[in-house]
Amino acid sequence: MNLRYKPMPSDLAARYRRREPDAYGLIPEVNVSDGQGMPCRHCLANIAHGDRYLILAYRPFPELQPYAETGPIFLHAEECEAYTGGEAVPPILSTSKDYLLRGYNADDRIVYGTGAITPVDSIDARAAELLERPEVAYVHVRSARNNCYQCRIERA
Missing domain, CATH: 3.30.1740 (first zn-finger domain of poly(adp-ribose) polymerase-1)
Incomplete structure (x- = not known):
């Protein structure tokens, strides 16, 4: 995917x-x-x-x-270009060893059972696994320690 x-x-x-x-x-x-x-x-x-x-x-x-x-x-604070790497794991995700990935449905509700702390080198595989589920519309990548939002992953 x-x-x-x-x-x-x-x-x-x-x-x-x-x-x-x-x-x-x-x-x-x-x-x-x-x-x-x-x-x-x-x-x-x-x-x-x-x-x-x-x-x-x-x-x-x-x-x-x-x-x-x-x-x-x-x-x-100053203008910067929006991330356009698309399919590549963004640079900000290299600052930690793992992140929380969680799936959301089309109504922007958490899909229970989708949240998991995921090593950086497994983010693509885990996101693809979640997005194979029809009820998962997108995935959030969040800090595993503070729950801070990092970015969103969608089907390309």
Whole structure:
């Protein structure tokens, strides 16, 4: 199965860079990266030492509902190109040994039994396995330790 790794939408990233309110109605905070594990959810690469970045609350779901988790993410403060690697595992997923993968249905609800901590070198295989299930519309990649959203995986 061909997979597609998707970053946060560019129009949403642009809104946050204009300092429009985040998912909690707050203005994104501006910081300077120390170069240690600040993954941008738009270009899906680490934010380099000395670069400015935003911290904000992000809800990667179209509307509020019980399964619409919201959490902190990082975003380059200056414009960056959206990740276009598509089928390749994004650079941000090389910063940890494993991640939580979880399937969601077309109604943006968790498909129970799909969540599993997955080693980086098994992400493609696990995502493909989940997406073979007809009830799974897409997969989230989240931090295995903090549950922070990283990116979305869909069928290509």
